[in-house]
Amino acid sequence: MHIPDGFVSPAVAITGAAVAVAGLGMCVRRTQLELTGRQLPLAGLVAAFFLVLEAPIIPVAVGTSGHLLGGTLAVALLGPWLGPVVITVVTVIQALFAGDGGLSTLGVNVVNLALVPAAVGYPVLLGLRRVLPRGPTSTSVAAGLAAAVSVLTAAVLFTAEYAVGGAAGVPTGTIAVSTIGVYALVAVVEAVVTALVVRGLLALRADLVQVAS
Template identity: 45%
Template sequence: MHVPDGFINAPVSAAAGVVAAAAVAVSLRGARKELDEKVAPLAGLVAAFVFAVQMLNFPVAAGTSGHLLGGALAAILVGPWTGVLCIAVVLLMQGVLFADGGLTALGVNITVMGVVTVVVAYALFRGLRLVLPRTRGGVTAAAFVAALVSVPASAAAFTLIYAVGGTTDVPIGKVLTAMLGVHVLIGIGEAVITALTVGAVLAVRPDLVHGARGLTAPLKLRVDGELVDAAPAEAEEPVAAASGSPRKVWIGGVVTALVLAGVVSFYASASPDGLEKVAADKGIDAKAEDHAAAGSPLADYGVEGVESARLSGGLAGVIGVGVTLAAGTGLFWAARRRRQPADTGARV
């Protein structure tokens, strides 16, 4: 759902840019509380993983494809504040290096694909956690539903922005119906990817999943008419049992992202994604503009000068994962370093 240049007029694009900048600034402050010794090394990995999986367009209808947005996945794995920053890093790398998503529309894309998806998904996820069983299955089910709902919510947010600042005169009701229809289908794919990923991390290191913290409640026993905590016992589904460095998870995640972006992406669907399809069908792309970075050597996820399409796309994917990993890791470690003096000062 990368919005290109020319879909939204300049004033509304600028306003969305202000909203996105404010969201990133607030998220930087909030992320300092989330980026502990376990989350900080993984946050950059989450951004790189989202970048890789976004290259894997999957078919959802005749002539239409979809791809992961990633807001729900990032928020559940590393926290909502850090999740917004993860998606912002991904969108920035895609826009600047790969000409994917307009530069003047960067604020729109961060707002729609980052802020809206994270806020909607994490709020719903936390609500579901209150009513679903406090088990790994409950967390995975909550992640599935939250991711599913976040995608049409993002589509509705784009439609609202287009209603205010769209550059073509198209009936908004038709745009909304078309956007919601196709993005509900894309949301199913988003939900499956999110649930599988969260479930996989829960299976090996549940203590690294931000959304699974406090998963198990202490068993209560009635003694002399009063409820007391039972003695700790080995749980069927221990959440905090795993400990130590997340190095193995980090290495496994990096390898997986490189394989997805460098190899599996060649087999992704070539059909236009949901927004592109709706834009073409409804005519909202009539004033779309060429990307300012169209001449980039990595534009359209290929390496300039490499004739083999498979090799060109694979190299671009590997480069994208590496750059996103480096940019994200640098940002999150910087935020982590700023957290420590503040915490120290608070204790004095």
């Protein structure tokens, strides 16, 4: 899902960068207010966690080729402001060291992977928690559903970015079917993994989950 250099037109890349800078600027302003004590090491740990789990040397356990995107998990653990910061750090390091995603398309990737879970996944998560009965199980179910919605939104957004400024002329319909089809499967896996990790953490250390409180 990390878009490499040259895949979208410069105009789309620049727009993506502008949106990413604006969104992250807001996140930075909000996190500096609440960045106390344990938040910082937890954020670092979550970042390290994603980096290790997404390293290509580690086989993805559930038998699909897609790795955990993790945006919604980060938002559920760290809140809507620090979560995107963490995913952005991971995305930048992956682009610099692992060659996963381009530098010129960093903005677009940050929008898809970091800002969508905060802007779409988090409200869905909060809304579902209000509807569902209280309790750790429904919180984790809500996190899982929010993760699925985030992944699908990112896939639709990716298709839209491609439709507006794709560098190749493949019909948008073909791209839409293949991308959204593949990511529908990824969304299911992501939902299950997110829900189970949140459920496990709520049982072991509920204080590490931001949405638990």
